Amino acid sequence: MRSSETTPNMHPIGAQICGSKLQLIASSARIIEDLGFDVLDLNCGCPVDKVTKDGSGSGMLKQPELIGEMIAKMVATVKIPVTVKIRAGWDDASINAPLITQIAEKAGAKAIAIHGRTREQGYKGRANWDHIRAAKAVAKEILVIGNGDLFQAEDALNMFQTTGCDAVLVSRGTMGQPWICEDMMRHLRGETPISREISFVRNTLLEHFDAILQYQNDRQALLDFRRVGCWYLKRCNGVKSLRIELNRTKTPKEVLALIHNFSWDEVSLADEPQMAEVE
Numbered sequence: 001m002r003s004s005e006t007t008p009n010m011h012p013i014g015a016q017i018c019g020s021k022l023q024l025i026a027s028s029a030r031i032i033e034d035l036g037f038d039v040l041d042l043n044c045g046c047p048v049d050k051v052t053k054d055g056s057g058s059g060m061l062k063q064p065e066l067i068g069e070m071i072a073k074m075v076a077t078v079k080i081p082v083t084v085k086i087r088a089g090w091d092d093a094s095i096n097a098p099l100i101t102q103i104a105e106k107a108g109a110k111a112i113a114i115h116g117r118t119r120e121q122g123y124k125g126r127a128n129w130d131h132i133r134a135a136k137a138v139a140k141e142i143l144v145i146g147n148g149d150l151f152q153a154e155d156a157l158n159m160f161q162t163t164g165c166d167a168v169l170v171s172r173g174t175m176g177q178p179w180i181c182e183d184m185m186r187h188l189r190g191e192t193p194i195s196r197e198i199s200f201v202r203n204t205l206l207e208h209f210d211a212i213l214q215y216q217n218d219r220q221a222l223l224d225f226r227r228v229g230c231w232y233l234k235r236c237n238g239v240k241s242l243r244i245e246l247n248r249t250k251t252p253k254e255v256l257a258l259i260h261n262f263s264w265d266e267v268s269l270a271d272e273p274q275m276a277e278v279e
Contacts, residue, residue, distance in 0.1 A: 005215070006036065014039030016085075017074075018046060020055040020063075025070050026077045033078040040078055042070055042109075044100075045085040047119045058119035061090045061100070068103040075108035085113040085147075085169075088131035091120035101135040105142035112139075113169045116148035123172070133163040145169050153183035153193060160188075176231030178204065198236070198267050205232045206259060209252070218252050225255060238267045 006013060015037040017028055032040055044067055046057030053059070060067050067084065074082045084104050089095035097114050104112050114135050116127030127148025136144040146165035150156060151173045159168050173180050179196065186193060208228055212221045229246050233239045242262050249255050 012038035014041055014083075016041040016043050018043040018051060018056055020060055020066065020070075022066065022069055022073065026073045029074045029077045029082075033080050038080055040074060040080055040082050041113075042067070042074065042082070042084040045087045045113070045115050047087065047122055052119065058087050058090065061087060061094070061096060061119060064096055064100050064103050067100055068107040071104055071107035071109050081110040082108065083111040083113065084109050085115070087115045087117060087119050088128060089118050091118050095131060097131045097135045098138045101139050101142065101144065105140060109142060111143035111145055111166075113145035113147050116146070129159060129162050132159075132165055136164045136166075143167065147171060150184075151180075153180065153187040156184040157188055176233075176235050178208070196269075198264050198269065201232060201235065201269070202259065202264055205229065206256075208232075209255065209259075213252060221252055222249065222255065225252075229255075235270055236267050237270050 015032045015035070017025070017032070017040065019025070019028070029040055043057055044060040046052070048057070051057035051059070055063070060070075067086075071082060071084060084100075086097060086100055088097045095118070101112050101114075112135070114132045116129050116131050117123070117125070129146065129148070132144065132146045132148075143166040144163075145167045146159045146163050147169040150159065150168055150170045155173070156168045156170075159165060168184075170181060170184070179194075183193060209221075209225050212224050212228065215221075216224060226247055230243065233243050239262075242258065245258050246255060249258065
């Protein structure tokens, strides 16, 4: 994100570094702080091949000591808080989230976010929250943030109760339902859940597209919306024809016409939407 794309009402806002070159981390951290970000995060969790092939992202899980060295240099360089995001381990034979939690704390990180899956899992199977609980058990002052399989309002409370973590990180769960954080907060406070009808989903989808148009040219906005629109529509029954037509559109104007003219009265919310497999 360029500094020109941020506004005062966005703060606090964080930036994430993904890379494994120790000689570049200090200068990179300084650039991010100078851009006005409030938190700096080291990404040691991304599982995709194009990132891990050079040892970056979750590839760094194979070098726990390097993670510590990277964090220490970041902490020594900037005044803003430094955090780190990891997975439980590279594979089931090398679970090291508790070890990296201790290393990150010693290096000066303020928080560590732990995804309960291994890199080998990708997004398959269930996230093992036991690995998050084990990391919390060895933490002294560093905050432990639980991540993985937070898709419903009640999931946040379940993770707090299961792991004892200090906070939760909702990632894929926000795709197609950006209101999930509000729903989780209401559930945590014991408040009545908000009933969200199809019209609410449609209107939020339109608002999301409008936001994309403010940041992208028409061609890129169209490509972005095809992906974003699928996230919302995976939560719905009776929208197959709309999904097909949206992928054929050539202009934002065509997208808006399709959404406004579609027969939403025949659509219902799916009980269990398919989640996107992205970091």
